[in-house]
Amino acid sequence: MPNLDIHASKEYTMMVEPGIMDRLGELVLRVANPKKVCLVSDTNVSELFAEKATRSLQKEGFDVNVLILAPGEGTKSMSSLNRILEFLAEHEYTRSDILVALGGGVIGDLTGFAAATYLRGIPFIQVPTTLLAAVDASIGGKTAINLKAGKNLAGAFWQPSLVLFDVDTVLELPEEQFKDGISEIIKSAVIGDAKLFDYLQTVENPKIIDFTMECVMGAVKVKRDLVAKDERDTGMRKLLNFGHTMGHAIELVSDYKISHGRAVAIGMLACAKAADKMGWSNRDCAIPIWQVIDKYGIDAKCPFDPHQLAAAALNDKKRSGDNISIVIPLEIGMGAIMDIPVHELEEFFRAGLE
Ligand SMILES: NC(=O)c1ccc[n+]([C@@H]2O[C@H](COP(=O)([O-])OP(=O)(O)OC[C@H]3O[C@@H](n4cnc5c(N)ncnc54)[C@H](O)[C@@H]3O)[C@@H](O)[C@H]2O)c1
Numbered sequence: 001m002p003n004l005d006i007h008a009s010k011e012y013t014m015m016v017e018p019g020i021m022d023r024l025g026e027l028v029l030r031v032a033n034p035k036k037v038c039l040v041s042d043t044n045v046s047e048l049f050a051e052k053a054t055r056s057l058q059k060e061g062f063d064v065n066v067l068i069l070a071p072g073e074g075t076k077s078m079s080s081l082n083r084i085l086e087f088l089a090e091h092e093y094t095r096s097d098i099l100v101a102l103g104g105g106v107i108g109d110l111t112g113f114a115a116a117t118y119l120r121g122i123p124f125i126q127v128p129t130t131l132l133a134a135v136d137a138s139i140g141g142k143t144a145i146n147l148k149a150g151k152n153l154a155g156a157f158w159q160p161s162l163v164l165f166d167v168d169t170v171l172e173l174p175e176e177q178f179k180d181g182i183s184e185i186i187k188s189a190v191i192g193d194a195k196l197f198d199y200l201q202t203v204e205n206p207k208i209i210d211f212t213m214e215c216v217m218g219a220v221k222v223k224r225d226l227v228a229k230d231e232r233d234t235g236m237r238k239l240l241n242f243g244h245t246m247g248h249a250i251e252l253v254s255d256y257k258i259s260h261g262r263a264v265a266i267g268m269l270a271c272a273k274a275a276d277k278m279g280w281s282n283r284d285c286a287i288p289i290w291q292v293i294d295k296y297g298i299d300a301k302c303p304f305d306p307h308q309l310a311a312a313a314l315n316d317k318k319r320s321g322d323n324i325s326i327v328i329p330l331e332i333g334m335g336a337i338m339d340i341p342v343h344e345l346e347e348f349f350r351a352g353l354e
Contacts, residue, residue, distance in 0.1 A: 002213070004220055006139055006159075007228045014139055014163040016216055018209055021166040024053050024100070024127065025060035031161040032123050034098040037062045038088060040111040041102040042071040045129050048172050053102055053127065065091050069107070073256040076106050076145045078154075084114040088122075098123045098161075104130035104177070105137030105260070109155070112143030116158030126160045129169040131181020131212065132261055135188065135219040136240075138163045140227045150315045151248045157232060170212050180261020181215075182296045183243075187268060188219035190289060191239045192226070194333025200292050239335045242327040243268030246349060249312035253304050265298045270352025275328035277351045280338065285329040302353050310346035 004014045015027070028037065037057050041050050046068045057064045067087050069075050088099075101111035101124060108126050115124035126138035144155025170178065182200075189197035196218035203211065223240060230237040246267035250258050258266075272286040293300050302309075314324070323339040326348065330336050340348060 002217055004217070004224060006163075006224050008141060008159050008231045009157075010141075010159040010161070012160060012162055014165065014220060016134075016165045016167060016213060016220075018167040020164050021049060021052050021127065021169070022056055024056040024164060025058070025062065026056070027162060027164060028057065028062070028098065028100075028125060029060060031125070032096070032098050034096055034123075035063055036091065036093055036097040037064050037100055038084075038091070038093065038097070039064060039066045039100045039102055040069070040084060040107055040114070041066070042069050042075065042104075042107055044071045045103040045107070049102060049129060049169065053100070057100075069110075071106070073106060073146070073251075073260075076110050078145060078147075080110055081114055081117075081145055084111065085118055088114070088118050093118065093122065095119050095122050098125065100125045100127060101138075101160075102127045102129065103133070104128065105133040108133050108137045109142070109144050109152070112141070112158055112160065113145055113155050116143055116156035121158065123161045124158075126163040128163065128165050130173060130177050131170055131216075132177070132184050134165045134212075134216050135181055136184040136223065138165070139220060140223055140237075140240075141231065142233070150252055150312070165216065167209055167212050167216075170208065176259065177261075179296060179298050180259050183261035183265040183268075183293075183298055185215045185219045186289065186292055186296075187240070187242050187264060188222040190268065190272075190285065190329050190332060191242050191327065191335030192222035192333065193218055194331075196222075197288070197292070197332050201288070201295070236337075238325055238337050239327055241325070242329070242335055243271060245313050245324065245326050246270055246309055246352070249309040250302065250304060252312045252315075253308055258303075262299060265293050265300045266302045269293060269300050270302065270349065271326060272329050272352075274348050274352035278348075280328055280336075281330055283331040285332055288332055289329070306346050306349035306353055309349050313345060313349075314342055
């Protein structure tokens with residue numbers, strides 16, 4: 001079964017395989033030798049998979065503690081971070097013990113940040129259970145919580161020791177969450193893999209497991225290559241923010257009622273449209289992007305106006321001085337980063353949303 005090696009400040013492997021959760025305990029031993037393992041999850045995910053994961057860990061003799069949090073973006077907060085850190089301290093975790101993030105991007109980002117800060121850093125393993133977390137959030141080492149002013153405003157770069165994606169977990173995923181993952185896969189295809197985009201465009205009635213494996217391998221390769229070149233997000237890695245400047249603003253303005261994936265889809269389409277209109281793209285990208293978004297039933301209508309969104313986006317941490325970085329498609333399979341003056345952002349958003 002396919003493995004992907006990720007080369008960052010730490011080298012690690014992503015294993016993608018149906019049923020691999022049964023081997024969690026055995027695979028932890030390949031990268032660490034802990035006495036204690038703290039499994040962090042949310043109520044939805046723990047109901048489905050915590051028992052299986054715990055059993056596998058206990059089989060290897062680990063002392064397992066399980067911490068279950070509420071589901072949803074609201075959990076990526078200072079109070080949840082505090083809860084994990086106090087829990088670890090109470091149970092006397094040491095630097096050789098380990099955290100396991102079992103869940104979607106919310107649990108992964110939060111648990112990763114707790115791992116980065118507890119005792120100034122302990123190892124952690126990502127076990128993504130959403131398509132979005134498998135293709136994006138679980139690799140690359142960005143960990144974070146949200147602040148009132150915006151998404152991911154406090155966090156750390158902290159790479160996991162291993163990423164295990166049990167492909168069977170997508171069989172439980174509600175349709176809307178599956179679409180959120182497709183959105184990030186479209187993103188990776190547009191900025192870096194024309195063949196993956198072609199697959200998304202042409203595949204008809206695929207078997208869900210085969211489709212997921214194909215998309216995960218393709219999208220993760222795009223991200224892996226960018227992380228290897230620019231782990232700290234100062235250059236090429238910013239390409240992964242395609243659709244995210246507007247997307248994060250939409251999430252914030254909607255009070256997180258619009259999911260990350262749908263917000264990114266709206267953002268990608270708007271950026272592609274604006275770039276086409278301004279003559280910045282080499283080829284018309286908005287139409288094929290719209291066709292793929294539509295094919296997978298993602299609702300890319302934007303309920304907010306450009307003024308509101310630009311104001312929210314200007315709190316974004318990707319802003320540097322008087323400029324803000326936005327990502328545009330030059331053609332399908334090739335993205336570019338552009339710095340535009342902050343006062344032009346609203347006009348750019350307007351061009352994309354008209
Ligand atoms: N660190 C990064 O590089 C990075 C990249 C992209 C996104 N993110 C972050 O990821 C988050 C979004 O992640 P997400 O979409 O996975 O959201 P999520 O973690 O909130 O999961 C979505 C919902 O699905 C449920 N769920 C998870 N797995 C399930 C399964 N197998 N079956 C049934 N239900 C399941 C969860 O309980 C939750 O209700 C955002 O906070 C975003 O900022 C981070």
